[in-house]
Amino acid sequence: MTNQRKSDHIELFSTDSDIERGGNYFDSVHLIHRALPEISLEEVDSHTIFLRKRLTFPFMISAMTGGKSDQLIILNQNLARAAERVGVAMGVGSQRIALTDKQAVKSFQLRQYAPSIPLVANVGAVQLNYGLQLSQVDEIIGMLEADAICIHFNPLQEVIQPEGDWNFSSLSEKVQAVIEHVKVPVIAKEVGCGFSLPDIQLLKQVGIKWIDVAGRGGTSWSRLENHRRKSHGS
Numbered sequence: 001m002t003n004q005r006k007s008d009h010i011e012l013f014s015t016d017s018d019i020e021r022g023g024n025y026f027d028s029v030h031l032i033h034r035a036l037p038e039i040s041l042e043e044v045d046s047h048t049i050f051l052r053k054r055l056t057f058p059f060m061i062s063a064m065t066g067g068k069s070d071q072l073i074i075l076n077q078n079l080a081r082a083a084e085r086v087g088v089a090m091g092v093g094s095q096r097i098a099l100t101d102k103q104a105v106k107s108f109q110l111r112q113y114a115p116s117i118p119l120v121a122n123v124g125a126v127q128l129n130y131g132l133q134l135s136q137v138d139e140i141i142g143m144l145e146a147d148a149i150c151i152h153f154n155p156l157q158e159v160i161q162p163e164g165d166w167n168f169s170s171l172s173e174k175v176q177a178v179i180e181h182v183k184v185p186v187i188a189k190e191v192g193c194g195f196s197l198p199d200i201q202l203l204k205q206v207g208i209k210w211i212d213v214a215g216r217g218g219t220s221w222s223r224l225e226n227h228r229r230k231s232h233g234s
């Protein structure tokens with residue numbers, strides 16, 4: 001099911017351009033052109049350190065995909081090669097599928113393609129209410145040889161998904177248990193709707209130090225999942 005969902009997502013992006021809402025926070029940033037920069041380009045250094053590794057500039061390919069089909073395997077391998085080549089970080093899509101379907105593991109074994117950049121593992125917070133064990137969180141991190149793990153929060157997407165998981169109770173405590181258990185940084189990540197101030201306060205209280213707000217600039221997951229509801233006849 002998860003593999004089909006991941007393939008549906010890729011397909012729907014290519015057939016409904018309005019899933020990309022077109023809002024772009026960079027639109028509010030106006031860079032003033034300098035005709036007399038008065039420095040050599042060689043003096044410009046955009047590098048930064050992220051997860052103890054050097055990036056050529058502060059950029060991360062965010063979590064998107066993985067699964068057992070050749071399309072998803074090749075997609076992840078190519079993203080990893082590209083990220084390594086330009087020196088940016090890469091996150092993978094939810095690795096839940098690889099816990100139940102070993103054929104999907106290959107799509108997350110990306111260290112060989114990206115030996116030097118930060119790779120970030122991924123799993124949904126709500127899965128902690130549906131049997132995800134701490135040992136499986138270790139497994140997810142291990143298969144990617146990840147430098148950190150993103151725990152994603154996607155309640156809006158889950159409630160619209162035909163096969164979504166709807167029990168979001170007491171997740172903050174369970175996230176705290178993950179933070180205390182794993183050996184890598186834990187990043188709290190939304191998937192496109194952003195975190196409110198109370199969310200961030202709660203995450204901080206349970207020990208989260210890293211947050212990817214994934215604000216509502218681009219992808220509309222409610223629109224995308226709504227298409228999937230129709231195609232699933234629900």
Ligand SMILES: Cc1cc2nc3c(=O)[nH]c(=O)nc-3n(C[C@H](O)[C@H](O)[C@H](O)COP(=O)(O)O)c2cc1C
Binds near residue numbers: 190214216
């Ligand atoms: C095809 C696709 C699949 C995604 N799958 C995941 C996922 O498995 N886990 C996750 O944390 N985020 C996932 N995301 C969310 C992105 O990582 C990102 O947070 C989101 O698209 C918000 O960025 P945007 O507003 O620029 O689109 C996915 C995004 C896309 C486009």
